Amino acid sequence: MKTIVVIGGSKGIGKAILNKLLNHSKVVNISRTAPQMEHANLNHFSCDITKDNLPDLDKIDALIYCPGSINLKPISRLSIDDFKNDFEINVLGAVKAVHKYLPILKNGEKPSILLFSTVAAKLGMPFHASIATAKSGVEGLVKSLGAELAPTIRINAIAPTVTDTELASKLLRNDKMIENIKERHPLKKFLNPEEVAGMAEFLISDKAASLSGQIFEMDCGIVSFKI
Template identity: 25%
Template sequence: MDAVMSSFRMDGRVALLSGAGRGIGARSALALAEAGADVVLLSRTQSQLDGVAEQVRALGRRALPLATDAADPDAVAAAVERAVTDLGRLDVVVSVTGGSTPKPFLKTSDRSLAMSFETNVIQGLRLVRNAVPHLLGSDAASIVMISSAIGHVVGRGYVGYGSGKAALDHAVRLLAAELNPKIRVNAVAPGAILTESLEVVAADPAMKQALEDATPLQRIGTVEDIAAAVLYLASPASSYVTGQVLAVDGGLAVTNMDMPFPDL
């Protein structure tokens, strides 16, 4: 039993996380720090990063908060280089980026589609491409992408977002094949998770109840649910797992947030 539990430890490892200023990224950073990892924190807002870094240091781990725009290739490359220079190594990359506003398909413009692929696919792959040369020096390298249940379930209003996340899911499989055997690549696909963006919906008791009723496990997910999955895929506990998309969505077969768009 001790051997299994110890496989979740991340002592002596360095993990870099994008989108780490709040929500899933911040909680995942804390989970990795709780397991013993030092962390590099990326997002656009320095004040948010500083708050997370303070919590990481309170756990006795090193934290390097770097305000970085994921849409800026030069800034991403510089952040990865700074991470390795300052902390000496890189073992894990967790990419938390993406999002898209639900729209009826006929109102989903070319620009909306392009932006969905930019934020949900390109930005994550850009970070990974910069990190891979450094990950090759690790004896337990792992990449974890944050996808979404909408990449594999169906619902109205999600052509842009769902197509982007579905592309990310297959990119994970393709990356795993190309980076084997030195670097493992997996993804977590969350369902409805109570982050800042969902709190507006959950604040309405009727909408919250409807969301829970449409979820087989009858509750909204938490950032801790996702952070636990990230820790599993980042740590040696999943050392025989690669090319997988782990659904952490309460058991969804269809979306529990279908948009009320009328038939054409």
């Protein structure tokens, strides 16, 4: 049975990933709050990725880094601290996790790493300057580490569009906003966490053994199509 570390698995996409993986893997969740579930295959460590030391572990086959932010403001209202905070959560937290667990991952069974970007790194959208900058850093990290760690460790990222989670609740707070978001996407929908979790499960599995250094846009067509 594989051992998978999920950082940020107590809510949203991370929680959906836990639910998928616990059926067949041992999962170590690392987050500030414990997930509201119990399972024989689940072990939790309380930790703030931006402040605390990560726990020592002796076996890891895959590392999934889920923490993110949605900090949408016009550039005139985005402070330098906003940019620093988004970069710390999205990029430096991922680097910290990779630094900590890389030596153990190298001894894992067909090891892999999965990070998260956003469609805003490809599609220019108003008010996304800080988060798009941070997530572009994540994509650069994936490309560089994909080359550096081959052939031992694979690394990929998922770049979702709007996903129905607590983090995106301000974007989906009433029926009109929900309908507007659906209409903006050529597939006339947005994502649910379980869809993203399914892609995450695939990308760390042996079925994705030929994929590394890739950014997978789960975009409901918003980046790919102009209709």
